[in-house]
Amino acid sequence: MTNKYMYFIANWKMFGGLNSLNSLHKIVKFFKTFKKNKSIKIIYCPPNILIRPMSKKLKNSKIEVGAQNCHENDTYGAFTGSVNSMMLKNVGAKYVIIGHSENRQSGENDRLINLKIKSALNSGLKVIFCIGETLKEKRKKITKKVLNLQLRKGLNKIKNNRNIIIAYEPVWSIGTGLIPKSTDLSDTIDFIKSKKKKNKVLYGGSVNPKNIIQLRSIDNIDGFLVGGASQDAKKFIDIIKKSFN
Numbered sequence: 001m002t003n004k005y006m007y008f009i010a011n012w013k014m015f016g017g018l019n020s021l022n023s024l025h026k027i028v029k030f031f032k033t034f035k036k037n038k039s040i041k042i043i044y045c046p047p048n049i050l051i052r053p054m055s056k057k058l059k060n061s062k063i064e065v066g067a068q069n070c071h072e073n074d075t076y077g078a079f080t081g082s083v084n085s086m087m088l089k090n091v092g093a094k095y096v097i098i099g100h101s102e103n104r105q106s107g108e109n110d111r112l113i114n115l116k117i118k119s120a121l122n123s124g125l126k127v128i129f130c131i132g133e134t135l136k137e138k139r140k141k142i143t144k145k146v147l148n149l150q151l152r153k154g155l156n157k158i159k160n161n162r163n164i165i166i167a168y169e170p171v172w173s174i175g176t177g178l179i180p181k182s183t184d185l186s187d188t189i190d191f192i193k194s195k196k197k198k199n200k201v202l203y204g205g206s207v208n209p210k211n212i213i214q215l216r217s218i219d220n221i222d223g224f225l226v227g228g229a230s231q232d233a234k235k236f237i238d239i240i241k242k243s244f245n
């Protein structure tokens with residue numbers, strides 16, 4: 001264990017406008033009064049345009065804000081449409097998700113992901129590094145091989161960095177309502193931890209208020225990266241509450 005926290009990370013993906021920030025008071029209020037609040041960390045990763053206004057809304061709440069991706073260049077450059085980690089930090093991000101399968105599917109490879117992780121760490125951001133196998137790879141029973149390669153290449157020449165949180169997100173479980181069998185999931189998390197002893201390992205993929213009780217019973221998981229259900233403050237609060245029942 002690297003620290004005592006259980007993580008609940010909201011990945012809003014490409015959802016939300018300024019009006020979506022109106023519901024944040026619910027989570028702020030909940031977190032203030034929640035008995036277990038000292039042992040959990042809540043992090044919201046909205047689209048970049050919302051990082052600044054969200055950080056302002058969450059000021060003094062102990063809820064932190066992160067981004068969903070960054071450019072690999074440390075400095076400014078002629079990269080139309082891109083934002084680097086230094087710029088994200090400047091507007092209030094403390095974390096950045098890197099290696100999400102939705103970005104791997106649109107062309108990001110392990111080498112690029114490695115460069116992005118290094119750049120984010122250089123800028124002082126904490127990294128939420130996503131790995132996971134596709135359905136085809138799962139059927140071929142090569143999940144561990146795939147994860148091992150993603151870990152090895154993605155973290156190439158990055159030693160023992162505690163500012164990296166690993167999120168295991170099987171591609172086939174994202175947005176599908178499917179989650180791995182508890183024994184499989186526990187075994188996979190153990191495998192990742194055997195390779196990366198110093199890092200927290202989270203699970204992501206279709207986490208919702210119904211399946212959280214089953215997921216939370218797997219005791220080697222250090223937290224959850226929640227997509228769809230995190231856009232609804234009530235559902236996200238429910239997930240956190242039920243995790244401690």
Ligand code: 13P
Nearest residue numbers: 011174175205206227228
């Ligand atoms: P869902 O929770 O919508 O399946 O998304 C998971 C995810 O991709 C979080 O990064």
